[in-house]
Amino acid sequence: MMNNTAVSQQTDQGFLAKKAGLPVKDARLTMAHMYVAFVSLLIGGLMGLLQVLVRTGKFTLPFGIDYYQVLTVHGVILALVLTTFFIIGFQYALMSKTVGMTNGERKWAWISFYIMLIGTAITAVLILLGKASVLYTFYAPLQAHPLFYIGLTLVVVGSWIAVFVNLHQFFSWKKKHKGEVSPLLAFMVAINMIIWFISTLGVAATVVIQMIPWSLGLVDEINILVSRTLFWYFGHPLVYFWLLPAYMAWYGIIPKIIGGKIFSDSLARMAFIMFLLFSIPVGFHHQLLEPGIDPFWKYIQVVLTFAVAIPSLLTAFSMFATFESAGRAKGYTGLFGFMRGLPWKDVRFFAPFVGMAAFVPAGAGGLINASHQLNQVVHNTIWVTGHFHLTLATTVILTFFGISYWLIPVLTGRKLDAHINRLGIIQTIVWAVGMFIMSGAMHIAGLLGAPRRSSYSEYGGSEQAMEWIGYQYAQAIGGSILFIGILLMVYIFVYMTFFAPKGQEEFPMAETAEDALPTPMVFENWKLWIGLAVTLILFAYTIPFIDIIQNSPPGSPPFKWPIGYN
């Protein structure tokens, strides 16, 4: 039995959340994911700060903590935990809003949440105990404690339940609405979850079939190249799993915030289908410098990698078309004068816009990385770190922050007030400045040959290393500014969760422009698109993968960290 205050508080919150279009039970589900995401942001950000400080050479970690342990925490908690929890939570909110959620689906969603949480906790404990300083890519034959792999497996299994919940929501809606075009945002969530499911099969295969038995000592050796190929089969679609929720907000939310309409529903769906087709059969572009893979097949996957740039080009066009029509509708003229019609003082627009701007150099850098021979200049240099701090840690994260400014108040039945809006704009500027300095310095140092994933080193006093250290100071300055940005964002999150004035924040959902033509039904032909995606994967991987297995060298025994001491 609940007491009276609790009941009235609950109905109160439920009423407010419902008004914004989200049942309170669904709001609570998404909010649980948000707590994990923002706690991760704080911990991961602190680890990042420690790294840039260590790399100046003026600071040593206390209590004998190892640099690579800190680096493992940073990568796992930001790239794997924060992203997965934020995305899955955000997608539940989108699905609840567009196609609804049944009690049964919600129950499974909570089971998924707790399995992922337990998996995260197990992994975290093993890393903190120093039994898994293998970085977030955990390449064999460096070996972590078996529980590290088991924890990660639980995170993936939990996320699969979320996949099935979202797809069940989506296809139940379709069954009830035969012959209708599905809601755009629900369609996008379905695509993202299908990409996630197909790609995680690869990492699950290497972890469950290869690494867990090998770490438990049930088998003596592991096939390195098979393991790496399965990992990177997952590794690139993973980055699209991060990016697509940002695109969901750009296509389906931002037009509403700027007082415009979705430029073209069909174009948005076409872009997402292209991601489904081209984001997976491209893993070799992370393995361009590896022995044992035929360079012909590397080139085939380079071609497919370039194809995945096309939907991003489409997205850039759609965004600016939306901006232009919204600006002109407000009476602004001139070639670029329409830009004045955009709500620059609204953080819900400003933060994602800065993220979009960052994607211009970030995308160009990505094409350089994937350019077959050109990759030799930048592979495993800190240029790559600079690259994904623009894509993931600027484009994606600033869009996630932009989403949070309205989503968290919607979930908690509060309002985004002027003070938080202003602070949010400051936070965005702090982030942009910090990242410009840090990522810029990383890009330049990388071109000079500075390696990624390396603690402070003078490399025997080499002249080249001396040159890199100057840029490491710049990275420390940029990184410190970014940490201030993280503290600001965590404050904003706490304020929006517990202290902002009660009220009804709008859940901004954009509509399609009146003059846009109807969406062709071919986009709803799921058998066709999934079939094509699988065909492309089989084309890109079958022959080289059989080659790798047939020409395998003897396997590798495990090497426990710190290598050489076991």
Add this chain to the structure above:
Amino acid sequence: MHLHKYEKIWIIFGTGALLAFLIILGIGAFYQGSQPPSCMVTIDPQNVQAHEAFKEENLGLNQVGDNEYVVNVLASAFNYNLGKDENGSPVKTIRIPAGANVTFQATTSDVIHGFQLAGTNVNMMLEPGYISEYETTLDKPGTYTLICNEYCGTGHHLMMATVEVFEE
């Protein structure tokens, strides 16, 4: 599906640019032979010395022709083994004349390592069971640092050697 005129121009321009890039990369790879390092030779990672190139006496710089060298390197945590000098101490620096044709041949006897000669295009992954090979000409005299650029354990950032390219 109907596309706006500007959109068509944008897609044609964008896709055209990507195609142009791919054609240039393809010509470089298949016509001029500039492929990323993709050596297909395998060995036993627990017995690398069984391969001629990684026998102790063959490690380091070997002159094989008139202006042609092979550098055999055995990587292990956290060291690049370049053989021993006359006094029996490990070689840490190798000297190569500018403009010579050099083939780097390397492998690892434990975990994955990187092999990057900073400031040059020599950059490849070393994986247990495989030989990595890259042929190049180092034209610019100077001192280059060979570094491990793939995380290999607690001493990863200390793993290095030096290559001096000198004018003859």
